[in-house]
Amino acid sequence: MCGSSQATKRLEQLILNKTVDIRDTIFDHYGREVGLVYVDKIFVNEVMLREGLGRQESMGSSQTDLLKIAHQRAFDNKLGIFSSSCRAEKPDKPTCLIKGNSYPNGKDYYHFPGCDQYTQVIVEKDLGENWFCTEKEALDKGYLKAPGCTNKTYKN
Numbered sequence: 001m002c003g004s005s006q007a008t009k010r011l012e013q014l015i016l017n018k019t020v021d022i023r024d025t026i027f028d029h030y031g032r033e034v035g036l037v038y039v040d041k042i043f044v045n046e047v048m049l050r051e052g053l054g055r056q057e058s059m060g061s062s063q064t065d066l067l068k069i070a071h072q073r074a075f076d077n078k079l080g081i082f083s084s085s086c087r088a089e090k091p092d093k094p095t096c097l098i099k100g101n102s103y104p105n106g107k108d109y110y111h112f113p114g115c116d117q118y119t120q121v122i123v124e125k126d127l128g129e130n131w132f133c134t135e136k137e138a139l140d141k142g143y144l145k146a147p148g149c150t151n152k153t154y155k156n
Helices: 004-015 044-050 064-076 135-140
Strands: 021-027 033-039 098-102 108-111
Touching (some): 004 044, 033 044, 108 135
Antiparallel strands (some): 098 108
16 A cells, blocks of 8 residues: 555664553554554654654544644645655546545445546545546445446446
8 A cells, every 4th residue: 555665664763673662552443452652752653643654543542632733744745645646636547537435434435527526535545545447447346336426327
């Protein structure tokens, strides 16, 4: 996925072979235990978010506000996963206009020109989203036709 190798490399620079202090552990919405990571006086979570190498999920930790600010800074400055290479508003191939989009309900939907919300959908490659040339290609990858595309046909 877009940005994963850069995030891995940066995280290794920050924590590999170092003593880490993990605070405020909770379970995220996937059931994974997560926490605030510190190496000496470096707040690793903030560094990763500030550089656009991760996403802020509201965890209700003692540092939520600081993490939201770091995330917003990266988003505003189009850093890392928020750069044009990971947040594709235009397709790699000009004729491939179908947008594959993941939703919080765990379902993946595709949108084509003429669908409701097509212009609002942004392909976020760090989430595994992608552009498709045909509906068959999107369906083969497990995407469903978006509800806003009901009774509409894609003409390429």
